[in-house]
Amino acid sequence: MKKIVLGMTALLAATMTTGCASYKAQTYQGNQAMQAMRVKYAVVLEIREVEIQAPSTGTGASAGATLGGIAAYGGASRGGIAGAVAGAVVGGVVGAVAENAAQKKTGIEITYRLDNGEVMALVQEQDDQNPIAAGDRIRIIEGSFSSRAVKTTAG
Numbered sequence: 660m661k662k663i664v665l666g667m668t669a670l671l672a673a674t675m676t677t678g679c680a681s682y683k684a685q686t687y688q689g690n691q692a693m694q695a696m697r698v699k700y701a702v703v704l705e706i707r708e709v710e711i712q713a714p715s716t717g718t719g720a721s722a723g724a725t726l727g728g729i730a731a732y733g734g735a736s737r738g739g740i741a742g743a744v745a746g747a748v749v750g751g752v753v754g755a756v757a758e759n760a761a762q763k764k765t766g767i768e769i770t771y772r773l774d775n776g777e778v779m780a781l782v783q784e785q786d787d788q789n790p791i792a793a794g795d796r797i798r799i800i801e802g803s804f805s806s807r808a809v810k811t812t813a814g
Contacts, residue, residue, distance in 0.1 A: 694802060694803065696800050696802045697801040699773055699798075699801070700773070700796065700798055700799070700811070701772055701773045701779075701796075701797050701799055701808075702771060702772050702795070702796055703770070703771050703791055703796075703808075704770045704771055704778065705769075705793055706768070706769060706791060706793055708765060708766075708767060708768075709765075709766050709767065709768045709782055710763055711763070711764045711765070711784070712763055765784070765785070766782050766784050767783065767784070767785045767791065768780055768781075768782050769781055769782070769783070769791060771797060773799070779799075781799070781807070783808065786810070789810050791808060795810050796810070796811055796812065797809060797810055
């Protein structure tokens, strides 16, 4: 029984960390490759740190409920099914909370003025190798469903 519980714990940890979305300017999804994108140039007016919460997949709750049910059922000398149900409920809640915590990322909200004078904002993860700051010249790359800002010296 211990081996099953340990195995389920490892599975829960692996599924919650591998499903994390990336909001980095340098990361493209497979369906974004080989797509024409609009490029605009702008100057950064303000940077504000924000929290990015990826949508819940339900994996944490499912895996937590499974793990909790197995652990409670295997550890209960009496109550068998009732203990398993209670363990599944508690495990599901704990798994959902753990997944939400794992899906949070620190990002930046970039407020910028396009060359045509229009002021806009977008949110993405900060690029630690080439951080964007107020006053920087940036290139805005607009795809069908997303936009990204990249610090530039051209344009």
